[in-house]
Amino acid sequence: MSRVFDPAEQPAAKCQGMLSQLVAPRPIAMISTYDADGRPNVAPYSYYMPVTGRPMLVAVTMGLRESDGGLKHSYENALRTRDFVINVTTDAFHDDIETAAIEFPRGVSELDVVPWSVMPSRKVSAPSIVEAPAHMECRVHKVVDLGEPGGECSEVHVMFGEVVCVTLDERVCDADFRVDLAALQLVGRMGFPWFTTATRDSMFELPRIPYHEFVRLGKGPE
Numbered sequence: 001m002s003r004v005f006d007p008a009e010q011p012a013a014k015c016q017g018m019l020s021q022l023v024a025p026r027p028i029a030m031i032s033t034y035d036a037d038g039r040p041n042v043a044p045y046s047y048y049m050p051v052t053g054r055p056m057l058v059a060v061t062m063g064l065r066e067s068d069g070g071l072k073h074s075y076e077n078a079l080r081t082r083d084f085v086i087n088v089t090t091d092a093f094h095d096d097i098e099t100a101a102i103e104f105p106r107g108v109s110e111l112d113v114v115p116w117s118v119m120p121s122r123k124v125s126a127p128s129i130v131e132a133p134a135h136m137e138c139r140v141h142k143v144v145d146l147g148e149p150g151g152e153c154s155e156v157h158v159m160f161g162e163v164v165c166v167t168l169d170e171r172v173c174d175a176d177f178r179v180d181l182a183a184l185q186l187v188g189r190m191g192f193p194w195f196t197t198a199t200r201d202s203m204f205e206l207p208r209i210p211y212h213e214f215v216r217l218g219k220g221p222e
Contacts, residue, residue: 012153025188025196028089029060033077033126040118040127042100042110043074046189056163063156067103082140083124087132091185091197123165133169
C-alpha cells in the first residue's frame with residue numbers, strides 16, 4: 001500500500017524535508033568567502049550540482065537564514081566579490097560540518113570555532129580551506145532567483161559558478177587528474193541528521209557500454 005505525499009497539501013518546510021530525504025546522498029559544497037571586513041566565512045551547502053564542462057559550471061542553491069530570514073552570508077559575500085571557493089567536503093571535515101552550518105551572527109567567523117584554516121586561492125579573492133584535499137575556485141557566472149520572495153523554505157537564489165581553477169592534493173589524484181575516489185573519502189548529506197562517507201567498501205563499479213556493444217554481447221534486440 002502506498003502513501004501519497006501531495007505537495008499542494010503540505011507546508012514548504014515539509015516539502016523541502018521530503019526532497020532532502022529522497023534526493024540523497026548529496027555532495028556538500030563547503031563554500032568559503034570573505035566578508036566586507038576581510039573575515040573568512042565558511043558554510044556547507046548540499047543543494048549543489050555540476051552543470052556543464054564548458055564553461056565549467058556548478059550550481060549552488062542558497063536559501064534564506066532560518067534564524068532571521070535574511071540572506072545567507074555566503075551569498076552576500078559572493079555577490080559582493082563575484083567569487084567563492086567550493087572546498088570538497090571529505091572525511092577530514094567529519095566532526096565539524098554541522099558546526100560550520102550554525103548561523104553565526106554577522107562579524108563572527110566559523111573559523112573561530114572549527115579547527116580549520118585558510119590559505120590564499122590561486123585565481124579568486126575568496127580563501128581556500130587548507131584541510132580540504134580539493135578546491136574549486138569559482139567566479140559568479142549567473143544568479144537565478146526562484147520561489148516565493150521572503151517565503152521560508154521557498155525563496156532561493158541559485159548561484160552558478162564558473163570554475164576557473166581546481167587544485168587537488170597529489171594524494172587523491174594522479175598526474176592525469178584522475179581522482180582516486182576511495183582516497184578522497186567524500187562525505188554526502190542524507191536526510192537530517194544523517195551523513196554518509198564514500199569509502200572503498202561502500203562503492204561499487206559498473207561498466208558503461210555503447211548500445212552496439214550491448215547488442216553484440218547478446219543483451220539487447222538486434
